[in-house]
Amino acid sequence: MAETPDSTRRWHTRLRRPALALVALAGALPLTAGTTITPAQAEPGDSGRIRKLNVQIEKLEKQYGGDLAKLKDAQYGIKKAQLKSRSLTAQLRVAQGLVAQLAANQYMTGGVDPSVSVLASDDPNNMLSNMTLASHVAQNQSAKVQQIQQLVNEQEKTRKEYQQKVGDLEKEIRDLSKEKNRIRQLVKKYKPESPSVGMGSVTPRMLKVKNTLDIEFGPYPTIGCYRGGVDAQDHATGQACDFMVSTGGSMPSANGNAQGDRTAQYAISNASRLGIKYVIWKQRIYDMRSPGWRSMENRGGVTANHYDHVHISVF
Structure with missing residues (x-):
């Protein structure tokens, strides 16, 4: 049966749907139920909070006999978590961009995935069905979508680890401050x-x-x-x-x-x-x-x- 203009439009519309869905997905994958990743969440922590802790550590070192390696180690852990978060953010943006670009390319080319376009010839006997081609386009991008989801999950895990490390450091400082008199007597001895x-x-x-x-x-x-x-x-x-x-x-x-x-x-x-x-x-x-x-x-x-x-x- 000859292909009509209406049937051609319907065929391209059905192929565009998975591509459009991928564009939307690339921009707003959920972190957890009801939330999406934003620039504010990409970088964990409060710089003012960290500066305050660093000042407290310097003050305690002067009062408590010099190098507090335990607290310096906690500082190192916090910095490492920050660097990991930045790396994950960069990877996430690249992955999101790739999915958006591939989906846009499919949309601009009428939804035809280049990897299967060779199968879509003028011969009706070799033409893939609309449903099969649309399914293939979606599945072809699933690895990228899964990569984004993994990065988002890892980003959230890193954020929680970072908050835990900051909380642990704050507790270490509070505990040392409570022992002020005992430690000062110890330092005075030497x-x-x-x-x-x-x-x-x-x-x-x-x-x-x-x-x-x-x-x-x-x-x-x-x-x-x-x-x-x-x-x-x-x-x-x-x-x-x-x-x-x-x-x-x-x-x-x-x-x-x-x-x-x-x-x-x-x-x-x-x-x-x-x-x-x-x-x-x-x-x-x-x-x-x-x-x-x-x-x-x-x-x-x-x-x-x-x-x-x-x-x-x-x-």
Whole structure:
């Protein structure tokens, strides 16, 4: 049967419907029931709230004997969540744009998907049915639509993780503030020491800790103390040493792991006598100002996560 102008218009209209639906879907996929992703939700957190926390941390460090590595680690986790959110937002925009572009192209070409246009010839025997072609067009974009939905879900998950990390940091600061008198007495016990020359640039207190641990549990593959740099923290003031139990960024052997365990436990047990401020070992921190092991953020490597060395800081 010959094709009439009306039948041709109906055929193209039916093919356009899935494309138009995809355009709408690309612009407004639900985050959860009744909500859609907007620029305001794409970047989690309140910058003013974070600035306030950073100021509080600086103030506490001045009052509580220097580097509060536990709080700095929480800051790192918050920043990492922010960066992840920005990356997800960029990916989401790209995916939404692709779906919108493909759908618009289909609309402009009468709804014919280029991947199946070769099948739509002038021969009625080779022409796909309207329903089959429309179904194929929709299914051809389903992977893109699913990608967008996954990104939206991940964005919401990251937002919740971010809020949790900010809340945890606020609680850590409140807890430390409540212990103000106890911590100030602890800090007062250890008079600040001057940086040294001729002792590896460490303070006398740190030198004593280094020598004591070396006698008790050495030799270590190496002990690293003074260093500068952005992330040096107590190393830059001669108040920290890293007691390595393996080298080359490799996980320690069973003996090395046991040596690290003994070193960390001895430092904690004798912290009051030696003036130790905190210990980091196996992606955990034990701070004498708020005692107890606490997990730290994953920084992506054996050394960065303190699996090959025990970090010890002194007051």
